[in-house]
Amino acid sequence: MSQSPGFFLTIIAFALVLGPLVFLHELGHYLAGRLFGVKAEAFSIGFGREIAGFTDRRGTRWKFGWLPLGGYVRFAGDMNPASQPTPEWLALPADERARTFQAKSLWQRAIIVAAGPFTNFLIAIVILATFAGVYGVDRTPPVVGAVMEGSAAAKAGLEPGDRITAIGGRHVSTYKDLAQYTVMRPGERVSLDIVRNGSPRAMEVTLDVHREVDRFGNEYRMGRLGVANGSPVLEKVGALGAIGAGASQTVDVIRGTLDGLGQMITGRRSIDELGGPVRIADMAGEQLTLGWQPLIFFIAMISINLGFINLLPVPVLDGGHLLFYAVEAVRRRPVGPEAMEWAFRGGLAAILALFLIVTFNDLDAFGLWHGLAGLIG
Incomplete structure (x- = not known):
């Protein structure tokens, strides 16, 4: 339920x-x-008629609008x-x-x-x-720990111990990179570069379409390769390392948003997935x-x-x-x-x-x- x-x-x-x-x-x-x-003449949180506010000594009117779906500064x-x-x-x-x-x-x-x-x-x-x-920061390497039976990885011939170096032409340095790429591409055929026993190999794989329902009843359509990672690696970082990790994750999210937008433009992803304020x-x-x-x-x-x-x-x-x-x-x-x-x-x-x-x-x-x-x- x-x-x-x-x-x-x-x-x-x-x-x-x-x-x-x-x-x-x-x-x-x-x-x-x-x-x-x-x-600044006005600083408003919300649009429409003002429901509360005050004017500061610089002459800026700080106010709340009755429709709380945005805001503006009027210079x-x-x-x-x-x-x-x-x-x-x-x-x-x-x-x-x-x-x-x-x-x-x-x-x-x-x-x-x-x-x-x-x-x-x-x-x-x-x-x-x-x-x-x-x-800490997830540094788990993109090394195949196990292959799910009947999965896209199994059909492509991936084996435990294979190190995935690129997918779809995009470099992969951690298992998280691999997951972020595959989850956005259900049913798509992509290239896969691996290293097996020290020798590089290339192959093609059609990602599985995985549907998952969360505890709130929301259904998600995701791509899945069908591999499990090996031993997870969580690295402790200092202040500079943390800032770098935060910036890197922000870039990853922006890249994922661009991927999703591109898929909608090309028809590979439905605009039904777009959501608004509600x-x-x-x-x-x-x-x-x-x-x-x-x-x-x-x-x-x-x-x-x-x-x-x-x-x-x-x-x-x-x-x-x-x-x-x-x-x-x-x-x-x-x-x-x-x-x-x-x-x-x-x-x-x-x-x-x-x-x-x-x-x-x-x-x-x-x-x-x-x-x-x-x-x-």
């Missing part, structure tokens, strides 16, 4: 995950802006995405205009925009580095049910994905702004306001379409459509 974290626990967990991450993401923008002398002078002079901007007094976002150089604006996603990655590195420092809330509740450590690890994963998504080159996202700044750097002048407006309209339409897709998927995951079909039938 599947377990459920319950509605109130889910809401609490969702707030514990999304609230701090949104705040710290926007704080990254805010602090970078302050570094370059840009005045003085950030009147249009092209950052071009407008009559309103030109009418400002010189000293006030100097403290606006538009008045800053291209590289300063780029740093302010990139500071939010960078903060998300930094949060994840700190969390993962802490885990690495406390529990699914994140449900998963947060499940992780909190399992304990604080799984929840904190989940926060690191969401932080990485939040940073990654914001860096996508889609207008209205941070990555879209950075893309236009890159074009401005090459052309030595900003993109025209008309082109910018149409680009941002298109970006907004794409984001809204994605939001509808993930919301549809979230509701389907909760069985809403099946329930409605049953009522209609």
Whole structure:
């Protein structure tokens, strides 16, 4: 029987995950802006009508919106995405205009925009580095300890003692590297490079499709090679080693996200796997049910994905702004306001379409459509 974290626990967990991450993401923008002398007019957690807030001595309005699905920092002078002079901007007094976002150089604006996603990655590195420092780093070598009967590995001819050096053309240094690659590729045929008795060999293998259901009733479709590792190796590391491990794991998660996105674009993975706020809330509740450590690890994963998504080159996202700044750097002048407006309209339409897709998927995951079909039938 599947377990459920319950509605109130889910809401609490969702707030514990999304609230701090949104705040710290926007704080990254805010602090970078302050570094370059840009005045922040508003700092909001949530969208829509303000339900609580205060104004500090610098004139920044800190507030909470009624829709807690994001947040924003509004800098003085950030009147249009092209950052071009407008009559309103030109009418400002010189000293006030100097403290606006538009008045800053291209590289300063780029740093302010990139500071939010960078903060998300930094949060994840700190969390993962802490885990690495406390529990050690998994250095288990990719040596086959056992081969499951009838598995993809058995069909390919793998034997105990074989050392796997690469899979799908990607270098493998630990057993964890192997698992991270295979789990994302159910049913795919991939190349395998091994060393057996000191001699290198190459082979092809079609990964098994493994379906697993967790204690909460969630079903996962994963790829599996069908080998067990030998003796696990857990290495204790110092502060620098832990930071390196945290950064390495963050890169691995980003690479896994890119792999998943590429598979969806090419049709090898269904977009039904995309989830939105509802699914994140449900998963947060499940992780909190399992304990604080799984929840904190989940926060690191969401932080990485939040940073990654914001860096996508889609207008209205941070990555879209950075893309236009890159074009401005090459052309030595900003993109025209008309082109910018149409680009941002298109970006907004794409984001809204994605939001509808993930919301549809979230509701389907909760069985809403099946329930409605049953009522209609």
